[in-house]
Amino acid sequence: MRKIVLTTVGTLGDLHPFIAIGLALKRRGYHPVLAVAEDHVAKTQAAGLDAVAVLPSFDVIWQRMGLSEDDAVKRVMADQTYMLEQVLLPWLGSSTDALDAVVEGASALVGSLFVFGAPIIAEKRRVPLVSVILQPMAILSAHTPPQTPDFWMLKGAPAGTIGVRWNRMAYSVMRRIMRRRYGRKIDDVRASHGLGAARDPSMFDVSMETALTLCCYSPLFGPPQKDAPPRSEIIGFPVFDSQNGNADAPDPELEAFLAAGPPPLVFTLGSFAVYAPGDFYEEAAAAARKLGQRAVLLTGEKTSLRSGGDLFVRAYAPHSMLFPRAAAIIHHGGIGTTGQALRAGKPQLVVPHMGDQADNAHRIKKMGVGRTLAARRFTAGRAAPIIASLLNDGRYRAEAERIGAVIVHENGAEAAAVAIEKLVG
Numbered sequence: 001m002r003k004i005v006l007t008t009v010g011t012l013g014d015l016h017p018f019i020a021i022g023l024a025l026k027r028r029g030y031h032p033v034l035a036v037a038e039d040h041v042a043k044t045q046a047a048g049l050d051a052v053a054v055l056p057s058f059d060v061i062w063q064r065m066g067l068s069e070d071d072a073v074k075r076v077m078a079d080q081t082y083m084l085e086q087v088l089l090p091w092l093g094s095s096t097d098a099l100d101a102v103v104e105g106a107s108a109l110v111g112s113l114f115v116f117g118a119p120i121i122a123e124k125r126r127v128p129l130v131s132v133i134l135q136p137m138a139i140l141s142a143h144t145p146p147q148t149p150d151f152w153m154l155k156g157a158p159a160g161t162i163g164v165r166w167n168r169m170a171y172s173v174m175r176r177i178m179r180r181r182y183g184r185k186i187d188d189v190r191a192s193h194g195l196g197a198a199r200d201p202s203m204f205d206v207s208m209e210t211a212l213t214l215c216c217y218s219p220l221f222g223p224p225q226k227d228a229p230p231r232s233e234i235i236g237f238p239v240f241d242s243q244n245g246n247a248d249a250p251d252p253e254l255e256a257f258l259a260a261g262p263p264p265l266v267f268t269l270g271s272f273a274v275y276a277p278g279d280f281y282e283e284a285a286a287a288a289r290k291l292g293q294r295a296v297l298l299t300g301e302k303t304s305l306r307s308g309g310d311l312f313v314r315a316y317a318p319h320s321m322l323f324p325r326a327a328a329i330i331h332h333g334g335i336g337t338t339g340q341a342l343r344a345g346k347p348q349l350v351v352p353h354m355g356d357q358a359d360n361a362h363r364i365k366k367m368g369v370g371r372t373l374a375a376r377r378f379t380a381g382r383a384a385p386i387i388a389s390l391l392n393d394g395r396y397r398a399e400a401e402r403i404g405a406v407i408v409h410e411n412g413a414e415a416a417a418v419a420i421e422k423l424v425g
Helices: 012-027 038-046 058-065 069-078 080-103 117-125 161-192 252-259 280-291 319-325 335-344 357-367 380-392 394-407 412-424
Strands: 003-007 031-037 050-055 108-112 129-133 212-215 232-234 265-268 295-298 311-314 328-331 348-350 370-372
Touching (some): 003 012, 012 031, 038 050, 038 058, 058 069, 252 311, 265 319, 280 295, 280 380, 319 335, 335 348, 335 394, 348 357
Parallel strands (some): 212 232, 265 295, 328 348, 348 370
């Protein structure tokens, strides 16, 4: 069995696609090994895959920051530079060393963009590198640039060549800034593995060319771009959905609630923002009451809310089971949750909190399947009329159902496994 190493860092929205691809590779007779954070080892193993920790748990990370867990989550959500400098880069040397040991004997390395050590080890070990892009904005297209506050200087929808050239120039400036700030650290790690300095001015693109880029989302959500990386394929969302990694048993109380009345609203902040939700869930419950709607709140473990009446509270429920039975889905815009909501064919209200979520929200709105509301403005009074429009305007429901009927038949995990097999075969 040929070994394929898959490595990622981040939330469950980052982990689940890699588990899905790993399981698809295993079904095709390969030996996938996931190199992940300590938090994710047990879940990956429960799913039936080998896993090795190459990064510490988030508990270790926030304790190193000298902050409480809630404050660390708030800082990371508020400042992407802080996340880079306090979450990713401090462990670059040790995580790259650990990844080096795992990759020995592998036929390919499949890595997230944010595992900065992956290109280094692929070059050192001379194995093909498959880059995985989970969010369309990560293409950094000059034609369709990211719609997030961090990219305020770009022309959002360039109508001609001048706007495209402006965006290319802005990207070039940003790469030079990143290189000046962090390039020395990247090159020091490269040197420790016997490699020269990176040729590209960006810390995200080092000397070895990527053999293949897998864009793990639907082409309906992220259409092909003229300036996408060479040898890139848009393959659809790779779907894995479990709380503990194994097959989740049905939740009889949730099943009873769903069967007892009309489809509910579903509110969720994914697996990260739930650690610092503010008053999102209290306002969500108030909005549901204001509308006279039943609601399911997926709150994570830290909540004082309790189920009762038309309100059902759970830490987690498999999205692939719950979302298709919802009236509308109100969520943070994480790529995993967004993909599941699209597959379910339901209208969405996206309340972005950080990173790519604002861009994902923009795409949902542009597709005509939902609306967006800034997290700082999320109150029952503002959210209720927007949710009402999603429920009452049949155009949202019809378009969501049309798109969902297409996306639900895409099999991103299997498509990824086939592409990887062609590469190494």
